[in-house]
Amino acid sequence: MRAMIHAGAEGIKGLQYTKQADRDPQKGEVKIRLKTAGLNHRDLFLMNSRGHGEVPFIPGSDGAGMIEAIGEGVTNGTIGDEVIINPCLGWEYMNQVPVVPGILGGPTDGTLAESVIIPQQNALRKPSYLSWEEAGVLSLAPLTAYRALFTRGNLKPGEHVLIPGIGGGVATFAALMASAIGAEVSVTSRSEEKLKSVQQMPITQAFDSHSNWKERLGSGSIDLILDSIGPATFHQYFDVIKPNGRIVMFGASSGDEITIPARAIFFPQITIAGTSMGSGEEYKSMLEFMTQHSIHPIMDSTYDLKDTVSAYERMERSGQLGNIAILIPQD
Structure with missing residues (x-):
């Protein structure tokens, strides 16, 4: 063959x-x-x-x-x-x-x-x-997105999810899935071309990764952050996440070493969770979800x-x- x-x-x-x-x-x-x-x-x-x-x-x-x-x-x-x-x-x-x-x-x-x-x-x-x-x-991208959003991130309708680094399969699937249940979706990118392209997606706002996130989103506005970048953006998450918010990590495109501000975790009671791929059980649920909402890649x-x-x-x-x-x- x-x-x-x-x-x-x-x-x-x-x-x-x-x-x-x-x-x-x-x-x-x-x-x-x-x-x-x-x-x-x-x-x-x-x-x-x-x-x-x-x-x-x-x-x-x-x-x-x-x-x-x-x-x-x-x-x-x-x-x-x-x-x-x-x-x-x-x-x-x-x-x-x-x-x-x-x-x-x-x-x-x-x-x-x-x-x-x-x-x-x-x-x-x-x-x-x-x-x-x-x-x-x-397969791999929507499965990862589904587990990150729902199994690990516990996303609910009406919540606000932030997806830094829009562009790849997982991030785009996550944006479509979150929007499908009625969540508010914001994304970032370093690429002006991608920021223009994603305006066709069902998202609330898209902005430059290098801009001031607090000014764009407001302090304490985000319920869930899906992180695939790591150290390059991690420090900005604490400017915008709500008390009792969640950060779900599924990648580290900018490196593995992250400095975590301890007080920014325990005072507002932030949850940081990791995830990667997903189970056969979740794969079936993902396919049912995609079909129910007629989501196309x-x-x-x-x-x-x-x-x-x-x-x-x-x-x-x-x-x-x-x-x-x-x-x-x-x-």
Whole structure:
């Protein structure tokens, strides 16, 4: 089968479009003939941490397609079913958090290929209202956003959520989901182009990340902050968060080391929580939520599988607003 593999060098330089040996599903597994796949920043982090001597693997966590083969004992799905892939492996229940969640596309082979083999419970029926391009990007990012907003962030209708660094898949999905339940949504970005583009989204306001947040939002106006940036913006959160507010962290694009002002936490009784990906239980709830509210992913661009390097280069430049889809050859 044709696939994009990573081997022999760090980062995007290690990507190669090649042919790989095909295999059959084993007990409890299904083989998906992919139509589309989606890119995530996690892919870049993995590739940037690999170098010479690493075992080659196929990146990609998101994907959608049709079941083309089933292994022994499979009871969930039949050949020809149109499915979407839950990329979190071995995590079924929201409160049983694994030490490190297993995720499709590193170290196991992922979705940037003509086919992928996954456990049967990770193949769920594709929502009929979504196109194949939309379904192909609808997994890791909205799952992360759903758990951050509702399981960990406990967001309620009428509350005000702040999402710094709008642009990537998780942030855009979070904005759409929060708006869908009647929450007020504010976002920030360093990019003037993105700030103009997000005006089409159902948000209250969008402003420059380098501006004075207290002047833009007002002191004590924010119930929930979704943080994927870390130290570059973290100190500003305490200027705008309400007493008893929540900060949910799911990324650290500006680094890992954060200075936390202790009194700004315990006097106003702020909660700081971490989250990453989500369970099979939450994945099903996320799909039901998306379908109920007819939420469509914000699509940035689409590339053929052979042009995946260009797609990752766009993501590495932080040039996208929304999700990048990869079309898998069907001939």
